[in-house]
């Protein structure tokens with residue numbers, strides 16, 4: 001039995017019983033944590049709206065060691081990120097980001113760099129940068145941080161060194177034309193897009209957010225979503241939501 005305390009972001013929740021809620025947090029000091037917030041759905045709850053998706057707060061929890069779920073004792077809001085919930089595109093991209101964090105990590109697996117990337121991405125989503133760009137910058141770095149960086153220096157099938165003409169993108173990275181012919185699932189990639197991927201990965205965060213990369217942004221977004229879907233074994237839930245948003249607002253340039 002242990003008491004824990006950490007800064008954490010709410011990355012998911014669902015109702016439990018009459019008045020409780022199971023909340024998933026991504027915390028700085030303990031990684032992903034799921035816990036029960038007792039009576040949090042009551043009007044006069046001590047959590048009083050603090051457990052909204054994306055909220056950053058200071059969490060105090062009690063781990064009984066008897067259940068996968070900890071008991072959430074307190075969650076004091078440090079930053080609500082309420083601007084992120086105010087329009088559909090921000091909401092959609094932020095949802096994709098927290099879905100990646102929730103589904104690519106294991107419980108109680110501490111990952112300070114990923115936590116910092118999550119908070120930094122939510123902050124950027126409150127600013128002037130187009131939300132799709134924030135999600136792409138997050139995705140490129142999240143894959144790297146979690147050890148799933150796509151290989152872009154050589155064909156992932158035969159090992160032929162890149163650059164070569166007419167590259168394609170497949171599971172795990174770049175594929176040469178001959179190897180791509182063997183697999184119907186490959187998407188042709190423009191060399192500009194592969195170069196943009198490298199920039200987004202290696203430039204300073206502030207630079208990566210504003211660097212002009214044209215339609216490579218959408219192509220990288222689609223590739224990232226395919227990579228994440230492959231890693232979790234099914235399509236991301238948010239990608240469908242984002243496609244629906246794009247149909248409603250065709251000019252918004254939403255990706256992935």
Ligand SMILES: [Zn+2]
Pocket residue numbers: 155156157158159160175176177178179180
């Ligand atoms: Zn090859």
